[in-house]
Amino acid sequence: xxxxxxxxxxxxxxxxxxxxxxxxxxxxxxxxxxxxxxxxxxxxxxxxxxxxxxxxxxxxxxxxxxxxxxxxxxxxxxxxxxxxxxxxxxxxxxxxxxxxxxxxxxxxxxxxxxxxxxxxxxxxxxxxxxxxxxxxxxxxxxxxxxxxxxxxxxxxxxxxxxxxxxxx
Amino acid sequence: xxxxxxxxxxxxxxxxxxxxxxxxxxxxxxxxxxxxxxxxxxxxxxxxxxxxxxxxxxxxxxxxxxxxxxxxxxxxxxxxxxxxxxxxxxxxxxxxxxxxxxxxxxxxxxxx
Amino acid sequence: xxxxxxxxxxxxxxxxxxxxxxxxxxxxxxxxxxxxxxxxxxxxxxxxxxxxxxxxxxxxxxxxxxxxxxxxxxxxxxxxxxxxxxxxxxxxxxxxxxxxxxxxxxxxxxx
Numbered sequence: 140x141x142x143x144x145x146x147x148x149x150x151x152x153x154x155x156x157x158x159x160x161x162x163x164x165x166x167x168x169x170x171x172x173x174x175x176x177x178x179x180x181x182x183x184x185x186x187x188x189x190x191x192x193x194x195x196x197x198x199x200x201x202x203x204x205x206x207x208x209x210x211x212x213x214x215x216x217x218x219x220x221x222x223x224x225x226x227x228x229x230x231x232x233x234x235x236x237x238x239x240x241x242x243x244x245x246x247x248x249x250x251x252x253x254x255x256x257x258x259x260x261x262x263x264x265x266x267x268x269x270x271x272x273x274x275x276x277x278x279x280x281x282x283x284x285x286x287x288x289x290x291x292x293x294x295x296x297x298x299x300x301x302x303x304x305x306x307x
Numbered sequence: 308x309x310x311x312x313x314x315x316x317x318x319x320x321x322x323x324x325x326x327x328x329x330x331x332x333x334x335x336x337x338x339x340x341x342x343x344x345x346x347x348x349x350x351x352x353x354x355x356x357x358x359x360x361x362x363x364x365x366x367x368x369x370x371x372x373x374x375x376x377x378x379x380x381x382x383x384x385x386x387x388x389x390x391x392x393x394x395x396x397x398x399x400x401x402x403x404x405x406x407x408x409x410x411x412x413x414x415x416x417x418x419x
Numbered sequence: 420x421x422x423x424x425x426x427x428x429x430x431x432x433x434x435x436x437x438x439x440x441x442x443x444x445x446x447x448x449x450x451x452x453x454x455x456x457x458x459x460x461x462x463x464x465x466x467x468x469x470x471x472x473x474x475x476x477x478x479x480x481x482x483x484x485x486x487x488x489x490x491x492x493x494x495x496x497x498x499x500x501x502x503x504x505x506x507x508x509x510x511x512x513x514x515x516x517x518x519x520x521x522x523x524x525x526x527x528x529x530x
Contacts, residue, residue, distance in 0.1 A: 160483040219436055219463045222456050226443040229313040235452060236519040239526065258497035259462065264455050265497075266504045266523055276523040278451045278504065285520050335427070339434050346441040353444050353453075361450045361507035368499050369444060369457045373437060375488055376465040379472045380430065388481035395488055402495045409499075409506040 147185035154180050203304040211256055214297060218261040225280070236282040237266060240291040242273050243299060249306040250275075256298050263294055336384035343377040364408050371401025426475035433467030436460045449515035450507045458500040466492055 158173035225231060244250050247270065254265040254275060264278040277294055284290050327341050350373065353366040375394035382390035440460025447453050469485040469492075476482040514521060 157487070161480060161487070163480065215459075215463060218459050222443060222459050223436070223439045226439055226446055226456060226460075229310055231446060231448075233447070233452060234519060235449075235515060237514075237521045237523045239522045254501065255494075255497040258500055259459060259493075262455070264451060264458070264504060265501050266451075266508055267501075274526075276526075278455070280452060280455050282519055285522070339430065342434055342438060346438050349441045349445050359450065359507075359512050361503060361510070361512050362453065364503055364506075365450060365454055365457060366444065368503060369441070369461050372461050372465050372492060372496060373441070375492070376433060376437060376468040379469055379485060379488070382481065383472060383475065388484060391481060391484040391488070395484065395491065398488070398491060398495070402499055405499045406502055409502040413506040413509050 142189055143186045146187075146189035147181045150185040150188055151177050151181035200305055203301055207298070207301040207305060210297070210301065211260075214256075214260040218259065221261045233280050234282050235278065235280050236285070237276060237278050238282065238285060238290045239287065240275050240277055240294055241287060242275060242291070242295055244302060244306065245273065246306055249302055252306075253295065253298060253302055257294060260297070334384065336380055339380050340377065340384070343373070343380070346373065360412055364405060364412065367408075368401065368405040371398050371405070374398070374401075422474060426471040429467050429471030429474065433464040433471065435464070436467065437464035440464060450512055451504060452515065454500050454504055458496055462492055462496045 155173055155177035158176060159170060162169045162173065164170065225233060242250065242253060244253055250268060250270060250273075254268055257263050257275070257277060258265050262280040264280075266276045266278050268275055275295075277290075279290075279294070283293055323345060327338055327345075331338065331341070347370070350366050350370050354363050354370075357363045357366060375398045378390045378394035378397070382388055382394075437460065440457050443456025443460060444453050447456055466489050469488045473482045473485040473489075476485070508523060
């Protein structure tokens, strides 16, 4: 089975499941229309989901993905209380600046997940990515340092090692 | 000066919350929807008074995410799930619209 | 009974964080800080409300629509924030007066 066929199969199953979840499952017509629509979707746009397959131990990667998910939820709760403190404080004690950090991740999906996680965690917002040089430009609302290594450790150190285990 | 403005705003917010949660007599969902309408006023203030175009864009983008929560509460109050469809489609359209406006703001054409 | 209590608490917390995010949109000084407050708080608040709706409704059509909404918000909101921040920086909107460094502008000069 080639990669493209596998990708189409995954898209077919996912879209059929979403259709059945969103409509009334009891009627047979609705279920049949869901199968037809899922087939059309997977034929038209199915090949973009999996582009390159990596050999790897699926269980291990799944375990690290779960650990990453809960770590991310905890960081996000902390981020919200931090922003709430900044907003309620009468003087809004902010010290903003844009710094650059260097990541160890190389894949496109891994870099995108890292950038999105950085946006949703305390005090940081991704402004731009340079995928070739592996640089990320971060707007930091409470800046602690301007040196490359130290800011990388402060911002991306929370996620980078877990994402390395998941994606590479 | 900043402290005086902060105290003034605090008094207004406390007045609104006390009036909403303790004086106004209604269902619990109606009180939550009142809080949402009050926050929509703030967003509209940022849309009207934002000093640059990017501020207005931020406000419109946030409005799309705010509305999906509000419509789900309205759906709970009426026990009807088609409000959720409206919310999902609103969020989707507002996401696409903010991408397009950001590209125009950046100075590139849309098919880039 | 306990399910309804948990759902209502989640909805209350979500509404509170939505309100705080919108307050940040009004109070903070420039585009980037406003984006930070608004994106984080409003995303978390709306996701909390949808999670509460899912707990209150259980496994029916309404609940699955709420789950789909959570997934969509978590994927779409950081991307929109990143695109708006980059567009604002490229169209030369100034940062707030208290800003310390701007290494992105330095690197763009070199290119």
